[in-house]
Amino acid sequence: MSERRYEREDLADHGRALKGAGGVVGGLLIGGFVVATIAARIFGPAPSEGLEGALPTDVLRQLRVTLEAEWSARAVAWEWLDRGRGVARIPVSRAVELSLARGFPTRRDPPRHVTARTIR
Structure with a gap:
């Protein structure tokens, strides 16, 4: 009979997955800041409140x-x-x-x- 091997973890390399998730989150944050900066330049400053x-x-x-x-x-x-x-x-x-x-x-x-x- 052949020996069967089963997967013991969902992800073999946790470090690489965390780096990838951090890259995605960081990219989204930087993209948000870039979009906000461009929108502020195009539409002008926000009106003052109060x-x-x-x-x-x-x-x-x-x-x-x-x-x-x-x-x-x-x-x-x-x-x-x-x-x-x-x-x-x-x-x-x-x-x-x-x-x-x-x-x-x-x-x-x-x-x-x-x-x-x-x-x-």
Whole structure:
């Protein structure tokens, strides 16, 4: 009887197969970059996204100036929010003066160390 030999692996030379697969993948990547570069040259750069691309720069500058003027006007304004409860909006500089004059609240109890046992 003749001795039969069967194939024990799917591919006898794994190294050569990996090199071939790497070459195919590398070729596809390089080809993709080449096509993208050519398309960018032909069709021009991609449009910018976001607010800066949608509005002209001078409109954005004017909007910023308007908002900053409104915010600075509100920062120095006095107005009642709830006159019945005595809640008013006061300028930031006056609030700082009052806080420094009255002092800040302090803790009466000494702070406890936080450990895994105290957290529940």
